[in-house]
Amino acid sequence: MHELTYAREVYKIVHKYAKYCKANRVIAIYLVAGTGTGIEQASFQFYWEKLAKGTPFEGSHIEIDYINDDTTLLVDRMRIEDKGGS
């Protein structure tokens, strides 16, 4: 249910890193989430697509790895296409 808020935060985080590693395009973003956080893959992807429109993140895929706790929520890694091509 907090997906919009979380999507905005994830955007800020990956934006920073994408700039740093000179990503041309971001292909996938991997999150780790506790099941107790209530964060839902489909809902997150929905908000993510809205935020990502017209940015290097457009078309990127969100993958959530669930673990069994209440609080964990982190951006684990991302898959990118860098400036030199893949």
Added chain:
Amino acid sequence: MKQFVINQPILDELTKKGIAIRQVFDAHKIFSVNIMASPGAGKTSVILRTIESFKNIYNIAVIEGDVIELDVERVRNLGVPVVLAHTGGSCHLDSIMMEQALKQLNLEDIDIIIVENVGNLICPANFYLGTHRNIVIASVPEGDDKPCKYPGMFKGADIVLLNKCDYLDHEAFELEYFEKGIRQLQENIRILPLSAKTGEGFDKWIAWLTNSYDRYIKSFTIDTS
């Protein structure tokens, strides 16, 4: 294609922003409360009656977490500064929305800020807004089992107000069971039955708020030399 490891917690930034907001409050000696409850429990009604009691004593401002101006209008009619923290349909307020709302208030002239969170007994508990106290309102028609069902919310409360106590005689509401549900989470917490309709119990709530405000202001003058 490349993998890039990030490994960064997501809520950190929001919490940091909440802490920054708390520092802004403290710089202005503004005492702030975050009012949380389910939709219709009586958040706005309690706020309105509280303003009536305090209007000539403290300068109060209100932040309404909502999508439309309905409750904003109700508060504005009492002549106190009020802004809408636009939630965009989200199930809670977060520190980003708070920051935007605070920009619209003149902080120089405020003693107390009351925040009406989004009507929801789950989500708002997870987001730190920088406020000094969490006020959780339950109401009699919702039933006496809410503390058992939503421990996350009641666990974080600094005081629980049981609103609509004018219904206590009509509803099958066991006050003891309700209180037990809360005491299992927090043994010594204050639980106050009141009614925003009749005003019953408001003297105790106003006294609690006044006392909390006084203690807050005093904390700035403690001699540390």
